[in-house]
Amino acid sequence: MNRVLPHLRRFWLEPAAPEGLAFLRIAVALISLVQLSILWPHLLELYGNFGLVQWVITDIGAGDWAPSLGWLGRMLAPLGIDTRVTLYAVFSLYTVGLVGLLVGYRTRVFALLAWFTHGLTSANAYLSLYGVDTILHVLCFYLVFAPSAGRWSLDARAGRVFTGPSSTARVALRTLQLHLCFIYLDTGLAKAQGLQWWNGEALWRALMQPQFQAFDFAWLASYPLLAKLACWGTLLIEVGYAGMVWVPRLRRHWLVATLLLHAGIAVCLRLWLFSLTMMAFNLAAFAWAWRSSEAPVREGPPEPAPDTALQGV
Structure with missing residues (x-):
């Protein structure tokens, strides 16, 4: 153990520069924004309550434990909010989260927003999703915790984050x-x-x-x-x-x-x-x-x- 522990400590905790994580942050945001620009004209068909697959069906596949557009729509319906408004509001928040992630402003907050809203939309479109959606969702989750704002970000420019090598990185x-x-x-x-x-x-x-x-x-x-x-x-x-x-x-x-x-x-x-x-x-x-x-x-x-x-x- 005396020989193994130093190697494990170096493997996991030796300080690393944040450039790779910053590159991942920018790449994930750009790819997601490009995907969103392609999907935006077809949101009602792919994700809407009366699209190709209705929410009553997609909610069954998503499970009761997973927040979804259908779950949110049912919560807001008693307030008189139309399902289409809910749909576009969620995707608008998703866009805001991706832009914040891209420029690195309050990076962890906007990464959390992007991850949560992406999860809401994915739960109601699991029949049309494929590998890219799963990987992007996982990477957004990692970016909530990873110090990806250490380079090429507004947070780094404003001095809100540590920009040197770190064990967290x-x-x-x-x-x-x-x-x-x-x-x-x-x-x-x-x-x-x-x-x-x-x-x-x-x-x-x-x-x-x-x-x-x-x-x-x-x-x-x-x-x-x-x-x-x-x-x-x-x-x-x-x-x-x-x-x-x-x-x-x-x-x-x-x-x-x-x-x-x-x-x-x-x-x-x-x-x-x-x-x-x-x-x-x-x-x-x-x-x-x-x-x-x-x-x-x-x-x-x-x-x-x-x-x-x-x-x-």
Whole structure:
């Protein structure tokens, strides 16, 4: 234990710079705002009480314990507030939360607002949601606690937050890193259990679905080995991520392969928002730590403090 505890303490509590968390804050806010701008003209159809799926049905799927638009609408109905007003009010507050998160003003408060309002809307649209909504919701939750305002924020400019390396930033980064490892390991092992990911059929089916198809990949039927290699490569990247990303010599290569994987998903399947979210997740969790983790460790006495006359230059 005397040997393990120092390593655990360094792993979890060694001060880390907040740049990666600040980048994640900005990326999450921008991606969410872009998604919201796409959804805004269709809010009544996708989220409204009399849209494609009524609240009485979506509330059953959401469960009684989860706050939702339907739950809020029932609470405000006795006050004479129309459900459409409730809908647009929640999404307006969500927009305010994202803008506050983007500029880093009272960052934790606006992160909490964005996370809570996103949860209200997601509970009533679970039939139309996919991976990007889940990941964005999780990242908003992390940003409530993470010191993401330490860089590139109005809070930092006003002196309301600590801008130097901190143990809190290290804990937040480690949480992001471990969460990514669990995500890729779980999805990779789940895919490996299906025959389609071994014979190449999974890639063929995905590329040929009309709602995802960006290019004509019919020619791939003439090269089944190519489809198999692509599927095997996906399994290798995802299953191996949880281990290889911690190896200094392999980390950069594995992250680049993962980023290229998501870039391929964006281009070939048109899942741009999901791919950008996962790429930002990876960059914030690991890429910002490349230089610090790969820097050589100095041995011997600490360096003398610089001359005071040079401070501030």
